[in-house]
Amino acid sequence: MRKKAARRFAGIASLLTLLLGHAIFAMAATPAAPAASSANGIEQRVAACIACHGREGASNNAGYFPRLSGKPAGYLFNQLRSFRDGRRFNADMSYMVQHLSDAYLMEMAEYFAGLDLPYPPVSPMSDAPPAQLARGRQLALEGDAARRIPACVQCHGAALTGVQPAIPGLLGLPRLYVSSQLGAWLTSERHALAPDCMADIGRRMTTADINAVASWLAMQPMPADPKPALSLPAALPMPCGGMPK
Numbered sequence: 001m002r003k004k005a006a007r008r009f010a011g012i013a014s015l016l017t018l019l020l021g022h023a024i025f026a027m028a029a030t031p032a033a034p035a036a037s038s039a040n041g042i043e044q045r046v047a048a049c050i051a052c053h054g055r056e057g058a059s060n061n062a063g064y065f066p067r068l069s070g071k072p073a074g075y076l077f078n079q080l081r082s083f084r085d086g087r088r089f090n091a092d093m094s095y096m097v098q099h100l101s102d103a104y105l106m107e108m109a110e111y112f113a114g115l116d117l118p119y120p121p122v123s124p125m126s127d128a129p130p131a132q133l134a135r136g137r138q139l140a141l142e143g144d145a146a147r148r149i150p151a152c153v154q155c156h157g158a159a160l161t162g163v164q165p166a167i168p169g170l171l172g173l174p175r176l177y178v179s180s181q182l183g184a185w186l187t188s189e190r191h192a193l194a195p196d197c198m199a200d201i202g203r204r205m206t207t208a209d210i211n212a213v214a215s216w217l218a219m220q221p222m223p224a225d226p227k228p229a230l231s232l233p234a235a236l237p238m239p240c241g242g243m244p245k
């Protein structure tokens with residue numbers, strides 16, 4: 001299933017690259033329009049993004065493209081800079097943003113952060129065995145003190161919907177996307193601004209832990225209020241980069 005999804009993804013990605021290559025190149029070469037007149041401008045600029053990401057994102061258990069709508073603007077901005085500056089690797093994404101300025105990236109981040117759209121319904125079914133789901137739930141809500149893994153809720157918010165301005169939610173994402181991001185931290189293929197707390201956490205997890213937490217997260221329904229929390233309930237259990245000073 002993973003192979004099939006990956007193959008389908010590669011097919012879609014190369015097709016889109018062909019289709020969008022020219023549009024994106026033109027977009028990258030055009031200087032940002034002045035903010036005052038950008039209402040239409042920004043819609044046009046993000047059309048290419050929506051071709052892959054959708055507006056509402058993919059449904060949880062299928063597909064790969066992460067949803068952007070409603071994520072904290074600071075988080076989205078940090079990711080766009082990371083693709084541009086080589087901390088995160090994805091050929092299509094790096095190509096999209098390689099020539100774009102911070103101001104332009106921030107404008108797109110704010111556009112997606114401001115979209116308030118419903119989430120597709122989550123299937124409560126999973127092919128993961130109960131013991132695996134129990135381990136995933138434990139990591140998410142309690143962590144594993146013996147292995148120095150803090151609970152995900154300590155940083156990603158009590159409802160796991162993220163925390164403003166720079167911590168993303170963990171619900172409403174494809175399972176394959178979540179497990180591959182944690183795997184990328186484990187293998188040093190994804191980096192965040194230093195100190196990279198997720199790299200430390202990823203390296204403390206086994207691949208079984210990664211599958212467990214990704215499977216559990218992908219089954220959770222969105223809470224009535226899916227918006228990121230406005231502030232952390234307590235200080236971060238370890239320092240993370242990219243946060244406001």
Ligand code: HEC
Pocket residue numbers: 012013016017020045046048049050051052053064065066067068076079080088089090092093096108168180
């Ligand atoms: C060809 C398909 C494609 C296009 C077009 C595309 N993206 Fe992406 N984007 C991806 C994929 C795939 C990922 C996940 C990469 C990974 O595995 O790290 C991603 C990841 C991201 C992320 C990180 C999300 C997160 O939760 O960490 C952001 C932000 C993003 N894209 C923004 C954009 C913007 C803005 C545009 C338009 C300028 C755009 N993307 C266009 C495929 C695409």
Ligand code: HEC
Pocket residue numbers: 066075078079139140149150151152153154155156166167168169170178181182191192193197198201213236237238239240241242
């Ligand atoms: C110490 C705080 C902290 C803890 C604890 C933590 N995270 Fe994170 N997490 C972050 C930060 C900060 C980011 C954003 C990193 C970046 O900017 O790339 C993040 C990003 C992520 C992402 C990327 C989401 C996306 O859209 O690409 C995933 C997946 C993730 N965390 C999973 C987890 C899981 C699972 C746990 C619990 C086992 C966990 N995190 C615990 C701080 C934390």
